[in-house]
Amino acid sequence: MFNATLFKSGIKGGIKTLALFCAVLTMYYLIIVQMFDPALGKMVQELAAAMPELMAIFGMNLNSATLTGFLASYLYGFIIIMFPMIFSILSVNRLIVRHVDGGSLVFLVAAPIKRRDVAFTQMTVILSGLLALTLYVSVLGIVASEISFPGELETGKFILLNLGALALHMFIAGICFLSACIFNETKYSVGIGAGIPVLGFIIQMLSNSGEKLEGFKYATFFSLFSTDGLIAMRPNAVWGMVALFFCAIALFISAIAVFTKKDLHI
Template identity: 25%
Template structure:
């Protein structure tokens, strides 16, 4: 577990920054809920003046900001899913590439460890950090819900709104791990990772506002854990769960195979 512990220390600072930033932002946004709930009619009228495409893109035609779940789904959920996914993708994409980029791979492989062991411990570290990231966010979120709620809400829906981002982030982490086999320069990790996540989010938006493009929802993980659908149906569709687990499994398997076959310069 030497590699696992080493990775925890290397990723500690970025983990604290990302977690603290998103948690504090969520606390700030949730603190506005009561004032918005007291002026429901005004906000409903304001929402109706938005372009139809914008209303459909953010699910404002399905949920209302007058409820605490609806408010969270429209105002806060996008940040934990989008920015959390960027963090997950960056974490995964830098996991293996960092060693080559920092020229420390030769030292690591000189030790009595196999490449499979390197992948296992580094992947375990990335998944552990993402799980802890979501756990902290979820605990704080539950506390905020109880602090600012006006009416009762569905605990099941809130649990699913906590599970959804976790699965989403693990999916992007696994894809990032696979990408880290090919992208070895630190300067390339950021544009590739951020660009991929934003492209997936763009596809999600397009599938929401255009009936002709609705089938694109199967290509983007963001639609698998869409807040309005989770709040309305109180479940994550089995087909979406299956796709996410399949992507995670395939990405991990491909990472093991390709990294073991990779010709690492200098080794």
């Protein structure tokens, strides 16, 4: 099922990108944690009342009075959706798309290794990257909060929030991976694999911003990741997370099945 050499090479090839994403996210986390002011909670509420559309467009809302809520709305509404999404798109591109379209896949499949094992190993590389990224930002969030505002962060809720984000990103990576396994040309595999989540995210952002597009609020899978719901530990939000997780597994299984059976014009 798993080829250690391929895994090692995949991790090695992606370590720089991972480090870069971690560095950028570190900057955001440190700045945003610093921006929290317990006394400011009230002001944010007033601001939200004055300019609800602007606040909503970035997924920010009234929960931001607590540190957990503040981080949930300022980091997990936009930053932690966008950056890992780009990370997934880049990873799938590096591990599958490039090899299929460029033809270097030849050396991976013209070998005594099953195609299923090639796809499975590449999947584990992608998921390891997402797991590492999530783990990193979880620890970062907790440590940064504890240093600046000891005892303010509700760690359990914050971890649940990160688990939710991980489920969402596994699902997004699943879409990219499936698309990469179906299509042979970069323009289709990236166009569709990255297009669906990016478009979904834009719809989500717009539907947050105004009543006109309110109807689209539940039109995309992003509604399954509810930051408010998760930190309030609402059952619906937890079920949404579980749904994303199982759908992600289904996407990856289908992707591997497609990859095993497809014609490779390499």
